[in-house]
Amino acid sequence: MIAAPAAGFAASCTTQSALTPEDRGTLASLGEQLSDAVLRQDTSALQTVLLPSLAGQWDGIRGAVEQAAPLVKGGKVQLRNVYLLDATTLTAPSDTQFFCSNANGSMTVTISMHALPPGKYAVLLSDAAGSPLAGQMGFVLAWDTTGASGWKLGGFSARQGAFDGHDGVWYWTRARELAHSNLPWAAWYCYDAARYLELPVDFLSSPNLDKLIQEQSQIKGGPSEDTFPYSVTSGDRTWKIDGIRLDASLHEPDLGVTYESTGTGDPAVARTEAIAVLGALLKAQPGLRENFHGMWAYASTNGKVTPVMELPMAQIP
Incomplete structure (x- = not known):
């Protein structure tokens, strides 16, 4: 349900401020309960409210909840946004967009769902x-x-x-x-x-994110995509x-670098090759060294990609 952005049939969305007091109270309370269960790593509480059709998933x-533990550790639940989505007019599963505007219509958030069945949904x-780590969470609910x-x-x-204490706004300013x-x-x-740090989900876009992407482009x-493959010596x-x-x-804030490897099976040789590739890249683009923590080396051989190692920038010659 939340796998990928999509485009298509437009359905209706009600933002938090426009919800009825009953709906707002119900969804806000549920959002706080679910978020608290993640903070406490109470997967049993989450499983009890799982949509029956998703039992096999x-x-x-549960794995996503467990991986969230270090992200939310030491935090206190704070609800950010509630969106009520109405897709009851659909006649079959469809790629569906919801345009969620504030009261005066000055800002619209777009939520895109892939192969969404007819029904009522909420995003919290x-x-x-x-x-x-300033953990942030996103939940999709279905009626x-x-x-x-x-x-x-x-x-x-x-x-x-x-x-390292720097949020998406900081990285956006740094990018400029x-x-x-x-x-x-x-x-x-x-x-x-900056884009990665702004939201916990990939199926939501906002005017700010659109502006960020435009600036980047x-x-x-x-x-850009046309840059690769990029040769380093x-x-x-x-x-x-x-x-x-x-x-x-x-x-x-690491960078993952995928390069075409000689395909050696010797770990020591693979490591030496990886260090040489990462070092050559940093010499070609020295600005990367000063602005990121380190680099992951991913060796590609005959279409198979294998992680080799991660090194902090200070350890890359």
């Missing part, structure tokens, strides 16, 4: 306020009519809201500074970091880098 949802966003009518859990995701300083690659991935000399060796992306696996 419980292991994946909350924060673990005060947690070191269940198979038994006793009520809201049931249809999806969950979580994401940290800060790297780097773009003006003629460091387009560092600016590009700082924009990626206007960077001259940045790593060290000594008499040249490697092709197939892609670079933000990698928050260690809850740090």
Whole structure:
């Protein structure tokens, strides 16, 4: 239900301020209860309100809840947004967009759902306020009519809201500074970091995010899709880098670098090759070293990608 952005049939959305007091109270209370269950890692409480049709997907949802533990640790639940979605006019599962406007219509948030069945849904966003990683959570609820009518859990995701105490706004500001300083690659991935930190879900877009993406697209000399494969050289060796992306696996602002490897099976040789590739990339784009924590090396051989290692910037020559 929450796997990928989509476009298509437009249905109706009611924002938190426009909800009836009854709906607002019910959804806010449920959002706080679900968020608190994540903070307490009470997966049993979450399983009891799972949408029956998703019983076979419980292991994946439980895994997402468990992975959220370090993100929300030490925080206190703070509800951010509630959106009530009405897709009852659908006649079959459909890629569906909901346009959620505030009271005066000055701002519209777009929620995009893939292959959404007809029905009523809600999206709840909350924060673990005060947690070191500024954890943020997103829940998808569905109105269940198979038994006793009520809201049931249809999806969950979580994401940290800060790297080393710096939130998305900080990275957005930093990206602008780097773009003006003629460091387009560092600016590009700082924009990626800002977008990553802004929301716990990928199926929601806002005017701010649209503005961020537009700014990023206007960077001259940045790593667009046409940049790759990107060649780097060290000594008499040249490697092709197939892609670079933000990698928050260690809850740090790392960059994941996928390169075309010689395919050696010797771990020591693979490590030496990875260090050479990462070092050559940093020499070609020195702005990356100063603005990110480290790099992951992913070796690609005959279409198979294998993680080799992660190194802090200070350990890459």
